[in-house]
Amino acid sequence: MRSGPAAGRTGYFHEALCYASDEELLAVVVPFLVGGVQANEPTFVALGERTGNLVRAALPADTKVEFLSGGDVYGRPTAAIRMYRQLLADLVADGATQIRIIGEVPPLGLGPTWDWWARYESAINHAYDDWPLWSMCAYDTRTTAAGVLADVAATHPCFARADGRHVPSAAYVAPDTFLRRVRPMPPDPIQTATPLVDLLGPTAAQARAAVHRAGPGSLRADEFDDFVVAVSETVTNGLRHGLSPVRFRLWAGADRLVATVSDSGSGPQDPYAGLLPSVNGSPGGLGLWITHQSCNHVTYHRDVEGFTMRLTGGRPPGI
Amino acid sequence: MLTGQPPGHRHLCWAYDGPTGFMTRAVEFLRAGLAAGERVWFVVSGPAEPVRDELLDTRDFADALLTGAAQVHSLDDAYSSTAVIDPASQVAAYRRATREAVSAGYTGLRVAADATDLVRTPARRDAFARYEQRVNEMMRTEAFRAMCAYDRSQLGEPAIAELACLHPQHNLGQLLFRLYAVPLAQGQAALAGELDPSNHDLFRTALDRAELRPVDDELVLDADGLRFLDHRALIHLNEYARDRQATVVLRAARSGVARLATLLDLPDLRVEVAR
Numbered sequence: 001m002r003s004g005p006a007a008g009r010t011g012y013f014h015e016a017l018c019y020a021s022d023e024e025l026l027a028v029v030v031p032f033l034v035g036g037v038q039a040n041e042p043t044f045v046a047l048g049e050r051t052g053n054l055v056r057a058a059l060p061a062d063t064k065v066e067f068l069s070g071g072d073v074y075g076r077p078t079a080a081i082r083m084y085r086q087l088l089a090d091l092v093a094d095g096a097t098q099i100r101i102i103g104e105v106p107p108l109g110l111g112p113t114w115d116w117w118a119r120y121e122s123a124i125n126h127a128y129d130d131w132p133l134w135s136m137c138a139y140d141t142r143t144t145a146a147g148v149l150a151d152v153a154a155t156h157p158c159f160a161r162a163d164g165r166h167v168p169s170a171a172y173v174a175p176d177t178f179l180r181r182v183r184p185m186p187p188d189p190i191q192t193a194t195p196l197v198d199l200l201g202p203t204a205a206q207a208r209a210a211v212h213r214a215g216p217g218s219l220r221a222d223e224f225d226d227f228v229v230a231v232s233e234t235v236t237n238g239l240r241h242g243l244s245p246v247r248f249r250l251w252a253g254a255d256r257l258v259a260t261v262s263d264s265g266s267g268p269q270d271p272y273a274g275l276l277p278s279v280n281g282s283p284g285g286l287g288l289w290i291t292h293q294s295c296n297h298v299t300y301h302r303d304v305e306g307f308t309m310r311l312t313g314g315r316p317p318g319i
Numbered sequence: 320m321l322t323g324q325p326p327g328h329r330h331l332c333w334a335y336d337g338p339t340g341f342m343t344r345a346v347e348f349l350r351a352g353l354a355a356g357e358r359v360w361f362v363v364s365g366p367a368e369p370v371r372d373e374l375l376d377t378r379d380f381a382d383a384l385l386t387g388a389a390q391v392h393s394l395d396d397a398y399s400s401t402a403v404i405d406p407a408s409q410v411a412a413y414r415r416a417t418r419e420a421v422s423a424g425y426t427g428l429r430v431a432a433d434a435t436d437l438v439r440t441p442a443r444r445d446a447f448a449r450y451e452q453r454v455n456e457m458m459r460t461e462a463f464r465a466m467c468a469y470d471r472s473q474l475g476e477p478a479i480a481e482l483a484c485l486h487p488q489h490n491l492g493q494l495l496f497r498l499y500a501v502p503l504a505q506g507q508a509a510l511a512g513e514l515d516p517s518n519h520d521l522f523r524t525a526l527d528r529a530e531l532r533p534v535d536d537e538l539v540l541d542a543d544g545l546r547f548l549d550h551r552a553l554i555h556l557n558e559y560a561r562d563r564q565a566t567v568v569l570r571a572a573r574s575g576v577a578r579l580a581t582l583l584d585l586p587d588l589r590v591e592v593a594r
Binding site: 082203204205208221222225226228229232233236240286287290293 | 495516517547549573574575579582
């Protein structure tokens with residue numbers, strides 16, 4: 001039996017907590033967590049350092065909540081989904097009737113890489129719906145951009161208010177709709193330079209070789225290896241599932257490598273492509289999912305000329 | 320250009336073009352054998368005598384032909400069958416010839432064979448590919464070296480690739496991977512190069528033909544020379560292991576392979592990262 005506002009529901013109850021002061025944050029989070037513990041529900045905190053410490057200090061002593069390291073959990077959206085799905089499956093297998101989680105996208109994710117976190121916030125309405133989860137995603141309205149808050153309203157079915165109410169979001173749109181929207185892909189500043197590599201119709205092996213010739217720059221060896229994997233998978237998908245010509249370009253900056261792979265097609269049709277392994281074995285699904293866990297930012301862009309994926313290894317701009 | 324192990328490895332695949340392509344490379348390969356004190360064999364399609372006569376005028380070979388250090392055989396002489404080869408009996412024949420050479424005071428036997436006529440049909444290629452891997456295994460213990468040569472203009476590169484990928488060394492520029500038996504201390508076989516969708520079917524075929532046999536329920540592949548493999552290859556290796564009720568171990572792999580395997584959660588595959 002589920003406690004709280006999700007009682008009687010099945011699946012995921014996904015709320016946004018948009019707060020304008022620390023008091024507002026705590027006014028929602030403390031009763032949420034204490035209530036979870038009292039109901040004997042597995043209860044987790046996945047906040048960053050500052051907000052996590054605030055919550056820790058405000059909780060009654062010996063409140064049995066588990067603190068997850070927010071930085072590790074929210075490194076990459078697809079990795080977060082993978083981790084949470086495993087956690088939820090394990091907890092339900094152990095008999096949990098509801099799981100409560102308060103989390104937040106790290107401040108770095110609210111800047112130029114927000115695009116893939118917005119897709120995350122939308123996709124998890126589907127991805128976590130197999131389990132009785134009640135989660136809140138915290139956003140500080142003092143520091144969060146209006147465009148991000150608009151996406152928050154579009155991706156969370158409900159808001160948790162400081163006065164204890166749970167208010168449906170009028171702007172919410174189902175993930176199948178939200179994820180099919182064409183989102184802007186502002187160019188990375190280094191894309192204004194002439195690319196180091198510009199290949200038309202390369203094989204995946206030729207693209208990998210070109211990346212190796214360009215070299216890792218400041219990327220760690222493991223980051224570079226993973227970036228090569230992402231390039232290979234993306235070029236392969238373009239060749240197998242896109243429309244020719246496939247074009248591969250690569251730029252190198254002081255702290256990152258940026259690659260784009262474009263073709264004349266319309267891109268993956270599965271709205272969850274990249275965030276979940278694949279749906280019904282959709283074409284290229286596993287490669288896209290791996291790509292999203294091998295880079296520090298992945299964007300999709302569609303226009304009249306076709307579909308472009310951009311991969312960033314190393315440190316995305318603004319981070 | 321050669322792809323693979325440094326020069327001097329024991330088993331070379333050579334795709335040649337034109338009527339003189341085989342002999343030019345074979346002379347070079349076997350001359351090195353004579354210098355190393357090995358008995359050397361030319362194995363040619365067609366009769367041996369004209370080739371022998373020609374070699375009598377070739378530097379380093381005239382004396383060797385007279386002493387028996389160098390010999391010319393036709394395919395019919397050297398191979399148990401020129402229809403569909405029987406891998407086991409052919410390996411046994413070369414093992415016997417190697418031991419005879421060693422008994423006669425040579426340091427080993429080195430063979431350059433134009434095997435084009437032996438692999439003209441899919442069935443012949445299948446059998447010959449299985450034989451290639453048995454030869455790799457035989458070379459673990461015998462002083463035997465070989466160059467298997469194939470006429471590209473007659474067979475086409477895809478057919479030769481089926482065979483070349485089972486050699487530690489080859490000259491097919493477009494062929495990205497190799498699978499071949501190595502000393503058992505390293506594993507049942509080495510997997511080297513790059514594996515991606517462009518060669519996935521060829522890899523599956525090669526793995527089947529290699530007929531690797533688990534030891535203590537493990538199939539150890541030396542991955543030290545494996546520059547890249549994608550999720551499809553990893554998933555296939557996991558299935559290959561499961562079908563044989565064994566665990567595939569990728570030994571000395573790059574750390575990215577381990578990360579990929581972790582993502583894919585493959586129960587019958589273990590990655591040991593190079594230190």
